[in-house]
Amino acid sequence: MLEDRYALAHRLYPYARSQDQEAAQPVHHKAIVIGGGPVGMAAALELGLKEIEVLVLDDHEGVGQGSRAICFSKRCLEVAHRLGCADPMIEKGVEWSLGRVFHGDKEVFDFNLLPEEGHRFPAFINLQQPYFEKYVVERIRQAQDEGVPIEIRGRNKVTGIEQSEKKVTLRVATPDGDYSLTADWVIVADGASSPTRTMMGLGFEGKVFEDNFLIADVRMKADFPVERRFWFEPTFKGSGDSALLHKQPDGEWRIDFQIGWDIDRKKELKEENIRARLDAMLGPLGIDYEIVWTSIYTFQCRRMEKFRHGHVIFVGDSAHQVSPFGARGCNSGMQDVDNLGWKLKRVIDGQSPEHLLDTYDEERLVATDENILNSTRATDFITPKSKMSKIFRNAVLDLSEENDFARPFVNSGRLSVPATLDGSSLNTEDALPDAPARSRPGAVCPDAPLDGDFLLDRIGDRFAVLAIGVDVPDFEGDLDADRIVFSKGAVPLIDERYLGNVEQAVYLIRPDQHIAGRWPDWNVNTVREALDRAAGKVREA
Known part of the structure; x- marks a missing residue:
């Protein structure tokens, strides 16, 4: 008999009648998340920790059955760590970085996804998706006890959605009947079949x-x-x-x-x-x-034409879907959350114009197309569509056993890496091209160990100026950013990952820890202009 392995994890948020169901008029919320899977719950946690009042509506009462997603990447874990739920994931998960590829009974080659030292997290952990969801929900419960404004309602199924210029109205079905809600913002995370997407008449091509x-x-x-x-x-x-x-x-x-x-x-x-x-x-x-x-x-390799539709924004599988080989599904959804959270916070607080949210579309569509391209290539290699394609595939495998040059052509699923946002309208042109390419504008900050913590902990989730070997004066009141300064040689791995062959550098880092610009020296006006651009205050004509 097949076992219901996650019965103990069900009903993490059982149905209970809410006060909103008693109201004569629809109750208004700042933000509503539709869907209680890993990406939806992470979105709620992201917004709640940013002091945005958020309600989760899920048509179930807890995590699903079956492992489904199992591979969670280093970047996904870095985001989970910032949200405060990575520790139990690491404790429970199986860490790995080595992969082996076989053709028949012969090993073609092996690869190491994280051969270098000096990172908090491994390349990947394997962890059944229900555990991932459970740990995010448990972190939400802890946050609720600390006063973070997050509410979860199980067996609240969204059956209708309408949008006006000022608000979004939802119709919700429950065991006690239907009721309505309104919200300033709705985040849709209801999966690849997305009933919300269907109700809105939006395509998934x-x-x-x-x-x-x-x-x-x-x-x-x-x-x-x-x-x-x-x-x-x-x-x-x-x-x-x-x-x-x-x-x-x-x-x-x-x-x-x-x-x-x-x-x-x-x-x-x-x-x-x-x-x-x-x-x-x-x-x-x-x-x-x-x-x-x-x-x-x-x-399946599909996506919506765009992810933002007014005040309704799609994340995770509801916005895009790729094949499981490469672990690009949930990992990509977590990057959606990482990209969207800080932008929505700034717009809600009036710190940035609303068109900053258009860059969520801009940046995550590029990342999605990259994932779809890699996923499609993997599919074509794993499942050749013609006799000649299979002959070519097997010739590549045979060559790869003894020849390094052939190995990059072998594709058993290119594994998930964080998107590098080259060409983003929020980037400032690279003024330090001789520094390492891995830390160019658009890239995620490389981590490095410090005494007692790691660089990404120090950077946090605000705009930050990182200076190495440059005397940057206190700019409090002049720039809305944190200031992090290291002398050259103080942390060799920071020098290696941010300086390379240059003597000094100044970096501007976004709240999602992507690099917005870099320069060989400090100039407050230059950095201010770059910060305004990264915050969406500069709009291209």
Whole structure:
């Protein structure tokens, strides 16, 4: 029998009748989040911690079943750490950075996603999605106890949405009947099928691939190393045309099997047929296992034309969807939240004009297209669409076993990295091109360890000026930014990651820790102009 593995985590926020349901007129809220998955809950936490009153409406009462997303990236963990919920994720999760690629029974090559030292977090952790959601909700509960203005309502299903110039009106169905709410801002995080997107008549364009993949979460005692293993044309015949293996917490392993095009889903999900595939892989190794959860998915690479529609803004899978290979789904959604939160806060507080929110579209659409491109390329390599494509694919795999030059062409799923926002209208032209490219305008700040904390902790979630080897005077009252100064040589890894071959540098860093500009010396007027641009106060003609 397949096990309901997360029953203990259900009903984290059970339905309770709210005072809003008693009101004669719709009660108004500053912000409402539709959808209580990991991205929706993270959005609520982000806004609440920024002192924006926020209400979450979820049609369930807690986390879902099944592992679904399992790979959470270093950048995702950095965002979770800023929100205060990364510690239990790290404690529970399985850390990894090494991957191995096989063709048949031969190892083609291995790769290390984070070979350098000096980072708080690993390249990835594997953690079943319900645990991720649970830890975010528990952090929300803690924040509520501290007075943070977040409310969660389970079994509150949004059934209608209308928008005027001044507000958004929602119709909500509950076990006690329907009621209405209004809000200044609505954040939509209700998943790839997004009922809200459908109600608004908005498209979701892209490509749906024909091949199908079977997920099997199994509990077993195995001495496989903690690494990502991917097989093209595995020798354990009967399992499929490709296979993927990941270790998860609780003695569980995620196994993905490529099972072909025209399949009978109901037949493939029968336990005896799932066991036949697993036995082909694990049986020769003498490994006993227990099936925990199974599902079938197809690759899909789709997105909305734009993510912002007036005061309704889409995040996560409701805005964009990519194939699971590469771990770009939830990780990308967390970057949506990271990009949107500080911009919405500034607009609500009157610190920036509303068109700053247009740059959420600008920047996250570019990031989404990059994810879709990488996901599509991975899909085409994993599932060749013609005999000639397969011959080419296998030739690349054969060459890669002995030749470094061929390895970049092997694509078993390019793994998620933070988007570098080259060309963003919020960037100031790079005035320090000889400094490391990894810290150019648009990039996420590289982290580095300090005494007792890390650089990203010091930077925080406000605008900041970071100076290395430059005497920057106290600019309090002149710039709305924090000031962080290091002498050259004080922290070698900061020198390496921000100076490289230059002698000194000044960086302007956004509240989402993306770099907005950099210069060889301090000039308050230059930095002020760059800060105004990064805050949306300078609009291109």
